[in-house]
Amino acid sequence: MSISCRPVVAAVVAACVAVGVPGIAAGETTRGGALTGAALSRFPAFAALPDSRVLALPVVLKGTLTERAGTPLGGAQVLLSAWPSPEALGALPAGGQFDLVPIARTVADGRGRYELRSVLTPVLASLTGEDGLDIQLDVFHEDRHHVYLAQVRPDGQGWVREAVGGVDGQTASLAAGAAGNLLDLALDPAGAERLNISAPGVSTWPPPTRAGEPPLTERDKPVAGGPSCSRPTKINEHPIPAMTTVATAIVSNGATVSITYTDGAKTVISTGGSTDSGFSFGVSGARERSAHFTADFRDFRAKSGRSIAREFRVQVEHDVTRRVCVANANWNRYSVQYLTSPRGLTGGGDDIRSARPVFGCEDKHRRAPAVLGAVKTERAKAATYSAAFSFAPVKGVGFSGNALSGYSKAVEIAYAFSRIGGAWCGHTGMPLHDGQRLHGYGR
Amino acid sequence: MAAALGAMLIALIAGCGSDADATTLTPTRPETTLIGPPITAKDPTFHAAVYLDHPGAEIRVLDVDALTSPNVSFLGAVAVWPRDLKGENVGSGPKFPPPGIRGHHAVEEVIPAGETAFVPKGWDGPASVAIAFGFRLNGVEDGAANGMRIVYEVDGKRKTELYRIAIIACPPPKGCRGATKADDPEFTDDILRRYGLVPEQG
Numbered sequence: 001m002s003i004s005c006r007p008v009v010a011a012v013v014a015a016c017v018a019v020g021v022p023g024i025a026a027g028e029t030t031r032g033g034a035l036t037g038a039a040l041s042r043f044p045a046f047a048a049l050p051d052s053r054v055l056a057l058p059v060v061l062k063g064t065l066t067e068r069a070g071t072p073l074g075g076a077q078v079l080l081s082a083w084p085s086p087e088a089l090g091a092l093p094a095g096g097q098f099d100l101v102p103i104a105r106t107v108a109d110g111r112g113r114y115e116l117r118s119v120l121t122p123v124l125a126s127l128t129g130e131d132g133l134d135i136q137l138d139v140f141h142e143d144r145h146h147v148y149l150a151q152v153r154p155d156g157q158g159w160v161r162e163a164v165g166g167v168d169g170q171t172a173s174l175a176a177g178a179a180g181n182l183l184d185l186a187l188d189p190a191g192a193e194r195l196n197i198s199a200p201g202v203s204t205w206p207p208p209t210r211a212g213e214p215p216l217t218e219r220d221k222p223v224a225g226g227p228s229c230s231r232p233t234k235i236n237e238h239p240i241p242a243m244t245t246v247a248t249a250i251v252s253n254g255a256t257v258s259i260t261y262t263d264g265a266k267t268v269i270s271t272g273g274s275t276d277s278g279f280s281f282g283v284s285g286a287r288e289r290s291a292h293f294t295a296d297f298r299d300f301r302a303k304s305g306r307s308i309a310r311e312f313r314v315q316v317e318h319d320v321t322r323r324v325c326v327a328n329a330n331w332n333r334y335s336v337q338y339l340t341s342p343r344g345l346t347g348g349g350d351d352i353r354s355a356r357p358v359f360g361c362e363d364k365h366r367r368a369p370a371v372l373g374a375v376k377t378e379r380a381k382a383a384t385y386s387a388a389f390s391f392a393p394v395k396g397v398g399f400s401g402n403a404l405s406g407y408s409k410a411v412e413i414a415y416a417f418s419r420i421g422g423a424w425c426g427h428t429g430m431p432l433h434d435g436q437r438l439h440g441y442g443r
Numbered sequence: 444m445a446a447a448l449g450a451m452l453i454a455l456i457a458g459c460g461s462d463a464d465a466t467t468l469t470p471t472r473p474e475t476t477l478i479g480p481p482i483t484a485k486d487p488t489f490h491a492a493v494y495l496d497h498p499g500a501e502i503r504v505l506d507v508d509a510l511t512s513p514n515v516s517f518l519g520a521v522a523v524w525p526r527d528l529k530g531e532n533v534g535s536g537p538k539f540p541p542p543g544i545r546g547h548h549a550v551e552e553v554i555p556a557g558e559t560a561f562v563p564k565g566w567d568g569p570a571s572v573a574i575a576f577g578f579r580l581n582g583v584e585d586g587a588a589n590g591m592r593i594v595y596e597v598d599g600k601r602k603t604e605l606y607r608i609a610i611i612a613c614p615p616p617k618g619c620r621g622a623t624k625a626d627d628p629e630f631t632d633d634i635l636r637r638y639g640l641v642p643e644q645g
Contacts, residue, residue: 260628363567364530364531364532364565364566364570365566365567365568365570365571367531367532368492368532368534368535369531369532369533369534369535369536370477370534370535370536371480371481371534371535371536371537372477372478372479372480372481372535372536373478373479373481373618373619373620373625374477374478374479374619374625375475375476375477375478375535376475376476376478376631377474377475378472378473378474378475378476408472409472409632416625420481423534430494431475432474432475432493432606432608
């Protein structure tokens, strides 16, 4: 697939200006921050977009950018682009290239605050999959280039993003209430690419890649005068599977636990990134995928006086992309960036003994009596499972990510009490609180 | 085309429609479902408790409400203060007011800060105030409540909490057990849908 984005973007902007539509007045395209530096050289297509600060369009994303230590990334250039749908990416052969479609750009203010604005264009609509539009944030601040993958959904006249802190490598948090467009990021300089690395003399082309990847060719090489990053390339021939934890449960003393994971279940899965040419991978965002199968999980009944702790898993397939960027102003040093993205949940379902800390219900602050036949969770924010899956994006290097399956009708944990009189608890709070792993026991 | 583009942008700029009121009880998919309190023919009442966790603050409940099927009566609510607990939290089950406590208070009675800071015997910190909602199943059909709301003040600051909790009650002597009831994965949805307690698409 190849989408030539600059003419499309320019045409939309020109059309808006020509008809005098409010929001992009003639002459305003040059106000706001101009695209400069590495952001311009790496992604020149964004120069055609006005800074979102001068636009009165729906907010796609907004928030605050800081370093992990809390220092605001004031003045950071923030670029937002769209990926192809996971189905389209999956259909590419190994070595197939695609374009990131520019959506919006802006410059963060002195406190690191930013807003990215756009309408849902026909192009963006065509890239939107069933779970939403896969997006990429490129943040340029001082000598660092950060990459973060995420997802938004068109929602009527605006955009929506589900808050999934914790799965995406950010501080675990659960936003109460409805989804919004808020995305606060605390970015780790150590996880970013360092720009303008000086290197003497001779070109380092081609940079080393990992065994088993499609070899780098001339079309992967940035050419002086053009973008200083190549088009992204998909490098895996086959989807890379990883069994992924979608639920855990502890059951004790005569109670029975049943896990439901049915067609339509949604799981948010970490995306991975590498800025050291594939020597290591870290969590760089998250995307949600829906299941189109029903996992056949066993029920577990604990004997009297005994406990069972299990993890319930489904298979998730991943794709890996690579792009080569010029790393310095002399155009004689190159960096290779890798990104992983979940393609989809593909079926299967197993359960394993849980290796996570087992917790009891001794703490009365976490325990709710249930003199009932059964209790079940349906639609609440579930727990984020760290190290929920792992796989090797490139040969010999592992990536471990997180997962969260929000309980819903499609994902449900139910406890049945054979004797009337049971109780259940959460691992850090009451079982009805957000983000709880659960333990049910009979009396 | 230009007109359509302009109209689209104008509509976008005019803003979205307002979000649904987050403080109104409406038929909504429950987050938690409680099934089968063992009610009796002699006493077909049951309860479900939620918790107000504001230790050291004065609490004043202004209003309680619940959404029920036509064959379930909402009996109001009582407040169970930390001092009223006999060691265990109030949960859900048969009877109303809930059994197993030292006492309870009218829900509109102001709960002093000293009471919300109380540490019951056997606890390692202040317990929450439990608001136990009461219901009664009338007749011989299965019934349900789906959704509870509390409007209250914490140190004078007003709050509204909606609890997406459903409770399904079945008449004695069989209760909710069995292949056609609690063992049927569609049982709770069928009950809630039958009485319009969830949206049709829910």
